[in-house]
Amino acid sequence: MTKRSTWSIPYLVFMIIFVVLPLVLIVLYAFQDGNGHFTFSNVTRFFTDSDSLSTFALSLEVAIENTLICILLGYPAAWILANRKFNRSAVTVTLFIMPMWINALMRTLATAELFNMLGFTLGKGTLLFGMVYDYIPFMIYPIYNILMKMDNSYMEAAEDLGATPWKVFWKVTVPLSMPGVMSGVLMVFMPTVSTFAISEFLTNNKIKLFGTIIQENINSSMWNYGAALAFIMLIIIGVSSLFGGERESSAEGGLI
Amino acid sequence: MKKVFAQAYLYLLLAMLYAPLVFIAVFSFTESRVLGNWTGFSPKLYVNLFTGGMNGGSSLLAAVENTLLIALVSAAFATLLGTIAAIGIHNLKGRKRAGMQFLNNIPMINPDIITGVSLFLLFVFLHITQGYLTVILAHITFCTPYVVLSVLPKLSQMNPNIYEAALDLGARPSQALRKVLLPELRPGMVSGFLLAFTMSLDDFAVTFFTRGTIGLDTLSTYIYTDARKGGLTPELRPLMTIIFLIVLVLLVVFNLRQNRAAKSKAN
Numbered sequence: 114m115t116k117r118s119t120w121s122i123p124y125l126v127f128m129i130i131f132v133v134l135p136l137v138l139i140v141l142y143a144f145q146d147g148n149g150h151f152t153f154s155n156v157t158r159f160f161t162d163s164d165s166l167s168t169f170a171l172s173l174e175v176a177i178e179n180t181l182i183c184i185l186l187g188y189p190a191a192w193i194l195a196n197r198k199f200n201r202s203a204v205t206v207t208l209f210i211m212p213m214w215i216n217a218l219m220r221t222l223a224t225a226e227l228f229n230m231l232g233f234t235l236g237k238g239t240l241l242f243g244m245v246y247d248y249i250p251f252m253i254y255p256i257y258n259i260l261m262k263m264d265n266s267y268m269e270a271a272e273d274l275g276a277t278p279w280k281v282f283w284k285v286t287v288p289l290s291m292p293g294v295m296s297g298v299l300m301v302f303m304p305t306v307s308t309f310a311i312s313e314f315l316t317n318n319k320i321k322l323f324g325t326i327i328q329e330n331i332n333s334s335m336w337n338y339g340a341a342l343a344f345i346m347l348i349i350i351g352v353s354s355l356f357g358g359e360r361e362s363s364a365e366g367g368l369i
Numbered sequence: 370m371k372k373v374f375a376q377a378y379l380y381l382l383l384a385m386l387y388a389p390l391v392f393i394a395v396f397s398f399t400e401s402r403v404l405g406n407w408t409g410f411s412p413k414l415y416v417n418l419f420t421g422g423m424n425g426g427s428s429l430l431a432a433v434e435n436t437l438l439i440a441l442v443s444a445a446f447a448t449l450l451g452t453i454a455a456i457g458i459h460n461l462k463g464r465k466r467a468g469m470q471f472l473n474n475i476p477m478i479n480p481d482i483i484t485g486v487s488l489f490l491l492f493v494f495l496h497i498t499q500g501y502l503t504v505i506l507a508h509i510t511f512c513t514p515y516v517v518l519s520v521l522p523k524l525s526q527m528n529p530n531i532y533e534a535a536l537d538l539g540a541r542p543s544q545a546l547r548k549v550l551l552p553e554l555r556p557g558m559v560s561g562f563l564l565a566f567t568m569s570l571d572d573f574a575v576t577f578f579t580r581g582t583i584g585l586d587t588l589s590t591y592i593y594t595d596a597r598k599g600g601l602t603p604e605l606r607p608l609m610t611i612i613f614l615i616v617l618v619l620l621v622v623f624n625l626r627q628n629r630a631a632k633s634k635a636n
Contacts (some may be wrong), residue, residue: 117459118457120453120460121454121458121460123450123453124450124451124453127450128472131506131507131510132475135487135491138490186382190378190379196375198372199371199376199379200376203624204625207620207621208383208387209386210620214616215613215616216592216612217573218589218593220390223393226393226601227389227392229405230392230405249386250386299478304480308482310573314596324480324482324574328482343483346483
């Protein structure tokens with residue numbers, strides 16, 4: 114069957130045109146002025162513009178807080194779901210995963226409307242709450258998955274050797290489930306930094322995140338500065354996926 | 370006692386997660402334009418939704434149609450391209466294989482906005498007018514990796530000797546492909562197609578950047594524009610309710626069937 118290796122060529126060509134070339138274009142546009150001359154000014158403009166910088170810092174802050182809250186609330190949920198003593202129902206698991214399959218804009222809008230009706234002022238608090246609503250399924254699912262696959266004999270061995278349940282949990286279960294947590298972090302952190310419509314809905318346009326300023330620049334035809342901002346985001350993705358390794362693919366493969 | 374706490378936690382979390390959805394569903398049965406204002410039971414919004422009898426109603430239905438059409442076409446092409454690619458990648462070795470898999474991972478790791486902006490720049494660079502075609506190309510771009518990842522495991526689980534046996538027994542390569550390889554890959558192709566389809570349905574950012582200025586709207590971009598205008602079209606409430614229910618029923622049925630299949634295999 115070795116001749117079949119040529120079958121990867123159409124996809125290779127496709128990816129070069131639609132994946133590699135577009136990324137090269139981001140870099141190209143980021144280092145050009147409006148007339149196509151090479152310049153660093155777009156990138157230096159970001160580092161000297163206090164508005165962009167504070168938006169960037171706020172995005173990182175919200176993303177970190179959102180990720181932490183998702184772990185704190187999501188890990189226990191995943192653990193309970195994966196524990197046969199507490200949960201035997203596949204439907205409960207499905208209920209936790211279901212929001213992943215519904216358009217995020219719709220869910221966000223519903224959340225924002227609910228906040229509105231309950232009389233909360235839309236602002237940073239509602240932004241964070243709404244983000245947790247939106248992203249917690251993406252944290253629960255990979256952790257649940259890895260806990261389900263875990264070999265119970267490790268835990269039993271620890272118990273037999275005299276570890277308290279608390280110790281078993283912290284010294285065996287948690288370390289073994291770290292890959293799941295890491296892919297959860299990847300699925301929550303980057304999307305939070307880059308989101309644009311969600312933050313606008315949840316704060317009534319009061320708070321802008323990094324994604325919003327990229328979108329505003331592109332939409333007002335400031336392509337070069339927009340590309341420079343996208344380039345900065347690309348670098349962050351590169352760095353964070355170095356930390357995350359290649360675990361992402363394993364988490365998403367079995368989604369259905 | 371522990372069990373009570375554990376289950377209470379789960380149900381509390383679920384209640385929080387579903388509160389907004391339930392809220393929308395409840396208020397889809399009243400006429401009031403303002404959400405949260407109950408003016409008595411009425412199925413009028415549902416009637417409006419299906420008869421198009423509302424302000425700007427036809428554009429909402431058009432957006433739903435566009436969403437489904439784009440998702441179907443993109444998922445079909447992604448399944449075709451991804452399956453062929455997976456067979457190719459499966460037969461590659463070493464560096465070439467790792468290289469293809471690395472490229473295949475890029476669209477999955479990239480946030481939507483990067484995919485959207487980069488493809489926008491591509492179409493501007495190539496002077497391609499943006500519209501249906503560019504949206505579909507963009508959707509194929511981010512959907513295909515999921516198909517590749519769904520089909521690859523089926524190829525490695527497969528016994529390569531079956532295919533060789535078919536050839537030895539006189540099947541032409543095209544016959545062996547159709548009669549031996551494809552049936553083995555079908556489950557992977559189906560789940561790849563379903564993943565691609567839902568990814569495309571869910572997308573907002575990539576569509577937003579690649580739809581151009583011809584007024585092409587999918588459900589996501591419609592909702593976005595609508596919400597920015599200030600007043601959310603009330604008919605979106607019944608529409609969202611229907612979508613929630615469809616997704617919920619599909620997922621529960623799918624999971625129960627999967628569980629039953631797993632159990633009968635175990636027996």
